[in-house]
Amino acid sequence: MKCNIVLAGVGGQGILSIATVIGYAAVDSGLFLKQAEVHGMSQRGGAVLSHLRISDKEIYSDLVPEGRADLIISAEPMESLRYLPFLSKEGWIITNKNPFINIPNYPAIESILAEVEKQPHHISFDGDGIAKNTGNARGVNMVIAGAASVFIDIPFEKMKEGVRFIFNRKGEDIVNKNLMALEEGRKYALEHR
Amino acid sequence: MDTKKMLLLGDEAIAQGAIDAGVSGFYAYPGTPSTEIMEYAQHSKEAAEKNIHRRWSANEKTAVEAALGMSYAGKRAIASMKHVGLNVAADPFINSALTGANGGLIIVSADDPSMHSSQDEQDSRFFGKFAMIPILEPCNVQEAYDMAFYGFDLSEKYKIPVMIRITTRLAHSRGGVVPRKKIEQNKMKLPENKRQYVLLPAIARKSYKHLLELQNKFLEESINSPFNKYMEGKDKSLGIIACGLGYNYLMENFQDTGCPYPVLKISQYPPTVPQIAKMVDECNEILVLEEGMPVVEELLRGMLNRTGKMKGRMSGEIPRDGELSPNIVRMGMGMEDLTGNAAPSMLAQRPPSLCKGCPHIDTYKAINEAIKSVYGDGHIFSDIGCYTLGALPPFESINSCVDMGASITMAKGAADAGLFPSCCVIGDSTFTHSGMTGLLDVVIEKTNIVVFIVDNSTTGMTGGQDSHALGRIQDICLGLGVEKEHFHIINPLPKNHNEFVEIIKKEIAYNGPSVIVPTRECVQTYKLHASKDKEKSNE
Ligand SMILES: Cc1ncc(C[n+]2csc(CCOP(=O)(O)OP(=O)(O)O)c2C)c(N)n1
Ligand code: SF4
Numbered sequence: 001m002k003c004n005i006v007l008a009g010v011g012g013q014g015i016l017s018i019a020t021v022i023g024y025a026a027v028d029s030g031l032f033l034k035q036a037e038v039h040g041m042s043q044r045g046g047a048v049l050s051h052l053r054i055s056d057k058e059i060y061s062d063l064v065p066e067g068r069a070d071l072i073i074s075a076e077p078m079e080s081l082r083y084l085p086f087l088s089k090e091g092w093i094i095t096n097k098n099p100f101i102n103i104p105n106y107p108a109i110e111s112i113l114a115e116v117e118k119q120p121h122h123i124s125f126d127g128d129g130i131a132k133n134t135g136n137a138r139g140v141n142m143v144i145a146g147a148a149s150v151f152i153d154i155p156f157e158k159m160k161e162g163v164r165f166i167f168n169r170k171g172e173d174i175v176n177k178n179l180m181a182l183e184e185g186r187k188y189a190l191e192h193r
Numbered sequence: 194m195d196t197k198k199m200l201l202l203g204d205e206a207i208a209q210g211a212i213d214a215g216v217s218g219f220y221a222y223p224g225t226p227s228t229e230i231m232e233y234a235q236h237s238k239e240a241a242e243k244n245i246h247r248r249w250s251a252n253e254k255t256a257v258e259a260a261l262g263m264s265y266a267g268k269r270a271i272a273s274m275k276h277v278g279l280n281v282a283a284d285p286f287i288n289s290a291l292t293g294a295n296g297g298l299i300i301v302s303a304d305d306p307s308m309h310s311s312q313d314e315q316d317s318r319f320f321g322k323f324a325m326i327p328i329l330e331p332c333n334v335q336e337a338y339d340m341a342f343y344g345f346d347l348s349e350k351y352k353i354p355v356m357i358r359i360t361t362r363l364a365h366s367r368g369g370v371v372p373r374k375k376i377e378q379n380k381m382k383l384p385e386n387k388r389q390y391v392l393l394p395a396i397a398r399k400s401y402k403h404l405l406e407l408q409n410k411f412l413e414e415s416i417n418s419p420f421n422k423y424m425e426g427k428d429k430s431l432g433i434i435a436c437g438l439g440y441n442y443l444m445e446n447f448q449d450t451g452c453p454y455p456v457l458k459i460s461q462y463p464p465t466v467p468q469i470a471k472m473v474d475e476c477n478e479i480l481v482l483e484e485g486m487p488v489v490e491e492l493l494r495g496m497l498n499r500t501g502k503m504k505g506r507m508s509g510e511i512p513r514d515g516e517l518s519p520n521i522v523r524m525g526m527g528m529e530d531l532t533g534n535a536a537p538s539m540l541a542q543r544p545p546s547l548c549k550g551c552p553h554i555d556t557y558k559a560i561n562e563a564i565k566s567v568y569g570d571g572h573i574f575s576d577i578g579c580y581t582l583g584a585l586p587p588f589e590s591i592n593s594c595v596d597m598g599a600s601i602t603m604a605k606g607a608a609d610a611g612l613f614p615s616c617c618v619i620g621d622s623t624f625t626h627s628g629m630t631g632l633l634d635v636v637i638e639k640t641n642i643v644v645f646i647v648d649n650s651t652t653g654m655t656g657g658q659d660s661h662a663l664g665r666i667q668d669i670c671l672g673l674g675v676e677k678e679h680f681h682i683i684n685p686l687p688k689n690h691n692e693f694v695e696i697i698k699k700e701i702a703y704n705g706p707s708v709i710v711p712t713r714e715c716v717q718t719y720k721l722h723a724s725k726d727k728e729k730s731n732e
Contacts, residue, residue: 010543023200023367027198027200027369032369033200033367033368033369034366034367034368035366035367035368036362036365036366036367037202037365037366037367038309038365045543045545045546045548046543046544046545047542047543057448059368060440060441060442060443060444060445060448061441061442061445061518061519062362062363062366062368062438062441063362063442063518063519065445065446065518065519065520065523065531066518066519066520066530066531066532066533067520067530067531067532067533068519068531069533078540078541081536081537081540082536082540083536084533084534084535084536084537085532085533085534085535085536086533087533087534088533089533091533102543102546103541103542103543103544105541106541107539107540107541111539112539115537115539
């Protein structure tokens, strides 16, 4: 088993929580893990990136090699395209369709989404809408994690445990809301794969 | 012993390793990518129970000196910083190689090739070599953890400080660490030789001779190091010397097949001469992989490049600057480029910008109105911190960012040259890091400059660490001799804008040093404090 993931988004979108859920699930399943995070200026609206590598064998590079990503998981459509050079020919893009516009020159969203549509393997969805429907507008990142779970060969139960692991501190209600977001994201991806 | 794997960042692995190896004190000044070493120690319950020192220092120099003092007293100490921090700490660092250590002493310097969040991409291995001390360069989090143990032992064995050099990717990469049996802290024990730390010339000459004698021992240690290894390979057309993370990127490309070439992995310096000689003798060409500058490559090439065999950053197989990556290493070996499709050209960049509600925004509005719109560009020196973003649109207020503290002193020099008005903007944490001494120069000469100390109560740029300046700026400035009438504190709220502009104009008109302190908390730490207060009241 081997899965190379590039996680993308903008500071504050909860990318690192997605990484933590998947990472927790991987380690709990006895797999090797390497996760490179880009720290630094993220709090001020810059692009955020994390490389997540999971394998049943020892992993060398902390970075996903160019052209070898199995998944690009993005909280935002433009960011999903930024890392195309990492994506392998068979790789999938899993992205939220809702743009995060904090710059004056954000390209026309239609052309961004058209580019996403052009990619041979992708799932794009209204993550914000799905999250809202679960009564948890802030659960977008867990919707995205749920959608991605379909492509990661780790028992879904372990992903759920990952969610419990990060939200436990905040009480049962928040845990359940985020679990629901995770389930809904997964459901969407299973239906639209 | 708990042998369950811990999931740690490289920085955290060093911190946990140090805690488990019996460290008694962490000393540091924040700086990406080294910050999480201290932050981990600060959040560690274990470190709290063991009463380990883990407070920020005013700057890197004071951090290294305090660590040296703890080592003098016989205990294990670690000082951590980003690469440019080591420039600031260079004096105690270099001289500590002559005084040597008593309790184990580790200096961690975190380099930032590709300058993700730094002014330059200098390579700390030069400094380690300059000081002539052993350098450890972990290639994964397990090595980072283990090297804390190993480093302290090595330090105590030869009574010498040891450098751990990491780079951004390892500092901020998470992986599994198997912990080891914990070691108790050292008891206090003063150095046997009471003159060990007295670098009077007559003593220092002896210390230096001793350091020179140790060099062979350090080489022996490298040769026997568990972190260095020579791997035979059938294909002798190429030999590869892979330092630090270069080893990972190399092996990544031979995950399934195994590397056909002989490989020398170097994670402890000085480089292992006999193994290098063997490789050079046996192989047609040598590729040197280093994260950072071509430190080893330059040594091997020599000025005359007599072997003609060396390949790497200096001959262009590997780019001269920037980080390595698996693909860069691949192409350096002449293998096929695996890069996927290019990103569409229409994508826009997201440059960092000041947070909504950031106090610096209001300060720059006032500064632009009072200075830029009256005197034009070129009058405002600045420093390093969130406020450096004032160089970018929409403000474009400031004209320099060089090294911490340089704003005040550059403004002074420019004023000495006749620039009027000559002003500078410096953050509160940067001010206590390196601004105070410069201000003393200004006060003593009564230089005509206006200093803005933008006080947001924190070290914002690196994630909101406590600032030594908190609640002390007025006392410090007045204590240094700034005149009370020319020292102002103002909350840069929009409603105070006009008052702020008036103060600036008045102080420009005054022929002498003025200090204006726009004071309002960083919105990020404000939010953090507010949510912590809320959590508390919910409990
Ligand atoms: C010698 C050195 N040490 C550390 C750093 C990392 N660094 C950059 S800005 C900064 C702190 C800035 O804090 P402050 O001056 O209070 O400004 P703020 O970011 O809060 O606006 C630090 C620690 C550096 N660039 N150089
Ligand atoms: S982190 Fe704080 S100081 Fe930095 S830009 Fe944001 S609000 Fe301003």
